[in-house]
Amino acid sequence: MPELIRAAWVIARRDFAAIIFSKAFFFFLLGPVFPLAIGIAAGSIGGQVARDIDRSSFALVMDSADSGAALKARASLAEQLGEQRVPVLVAVETDDPQSVIASGKDTRFLGVLTGTLAKPRLIGTKGEVERWQGPLELLVERAREGAAAAPATLETQLVAESSGSLEQGRLVTAQVGQALLVLLTMLLAGMVLSNLVEEKTNKIIEILAAAVPIDAIFLGKLFAMVGMAMIGIACWTSLALVAVLLAANGLPALPTPAIGWPMFLALGIAYFAMAYLLLGSLFLGIGAMASTVREVQTLSMPATMGQLLFFFLASFSVTRLGEPIEIFAAIFPFSSPFAMLARAAQQDVLWQHLLALGWQAFWVLVLIRFGARLFRRNVLKSGGGKRGLIAGLFARS
Known part of the structure; x- marks a missing residue:
């Protein structure tokens, strides 16, 4: 194992220096400008998820007669005005209405009627009260139709933060994190494939294979690409921060993830590395089977589309935390980084991320071994008596 790591380090250092100090790397840093349009178009796919996030619910804490009348009035208004314009009412039995929306509760209630x-009395945050006071007053009036009393005034009671608004903010953070993760992964992973095919064409890969184990070559190339990707991300992040500071005189107020910003950013970097290594190791296996650029394009297309499908799976399950589809997305290796990053935005449990990172690293090693076996079978078809001589020359160089 130490020899394998040493050999992988030599390959990683060689590839990293060759990429970073090339002229093409500067133009590569300009690459994200073009996928922005694709990202905006892909945002429309999350329309259903956005509607789930914006599904506004209020707890209804009244006696049975008033609750029944309010629920009937809500159904009537929803038919006339549309579901999105009338908040959902959920009857709740409690002696302390304000406790229903305590920030520590696992609920999506934006307020309490x-x-x-x-x-009637409405309890909620200032923003939610201002947004929904009018529709709820109309709902109460509809429920009181036929009453002889004068129209009722909806009293309001403001709280600092509700669990519903907190969860909606965290869902937004989860979606943004997933979108950035898949965008960066798809943008950067293709370089692994192109680099391997180029070296196969020039017969450089065969010289390297004669000097060091194939597993070390693949591992070194992957980590060299991860290092290059981190430099690119650092440059793009710096430019984005400068643009925000110049345009808005400060950073925007973003919803805070459940696990906190420092740990969320650290996990974001870790999950990006794992998503990149998983897709990159898969691409290395594809490159081992392909002998021409045309074959590379043909074989890599299903892998690219499959990665997008796994991202859509994780994005679809972001509002279904704990359900079977979300658990499957968190376990399946290629969707696990996206699903677990969404969990980091919604849950403050750290041990599950350590377990997920170990699971993903295991599959990276499995894919590297599989790709190395394919490479030996498809490229190194004949033994070489020159192996020892080439290995000695490589070691001295």
């Missing part, structure tokens, strides 16, 4: 229909 309580009291009676004659004297």
Whole structure:
């Protein structure tokens, strides 16, 4: 194992220096400008998820007679105005209405409609109260139709933060994190494939294979590409921060993830590395089977489309935390980085991320071994008596 790591380090250092100090790397840093349009277009695919996130629910804490009338009025208004314009009411039995939206509760209630229909009261944050006070007043009036009393005034009680608004903010953070992760992975992973095919064409890979184990070559190339990707991300992040500071005189107020920003960013880097290594190791296996650029394009297309499907799976399950489809997305290797990053935005449990990173690293090693076996079978078809001589020359160089 130490010899394998040493050999992989030599390959990684060689590839890293060759890429970073090339003229093409500068133009590569300009690459994200073009995928921005693709990212904006892909945002429309998450329309259903956005509607799930914006599904506004209020707890209804009233006696049974008033609750029944309010629920009937809500159904009637939803038919006339549309589901999105009338908040969902969920009857809740409690002696403390404000506790229903305590920030520590696992719920999506944006507020509480309580009291009676004659004297209703709305509890929620300032933003949610201002947004939904009008529709809820209309709903109460509809529920009180036929009453002889004067129109009721909806009293309001403001709280600092509700669990519903907190969860919606975290869902937004989860979606943004997933979108950035897949964009960077798809943008950068293709370089692994192109680099391997180029060296196969020039017969350089065969010289390297005569000097060091194939597993070390693949591992070194992957880590060299990860290092190159980190430099690119650092440059793009710096430019983005400068643009935000110049345009807005400060950073925008983003929803805070459940695990906290420092740990969320650290996990984002770790999950990007794992997503990159998983896709890159798969591409290395494809490169081992391909002998021409045309074959590379043909074989890599299913892998690229498959990665997008896994991203869509993780994105679709972001609002279904703990359900079977979300658990499957968190376990399946290629969708696991995206699903687990969304979990980091919604849950503050750290041990599950350590377990997921170990699981993903295991599959990286499995794919590297599989790709190395394919390479030996398809490229190194004949033994070489020159192996020892080439290995000695490589070691001295």
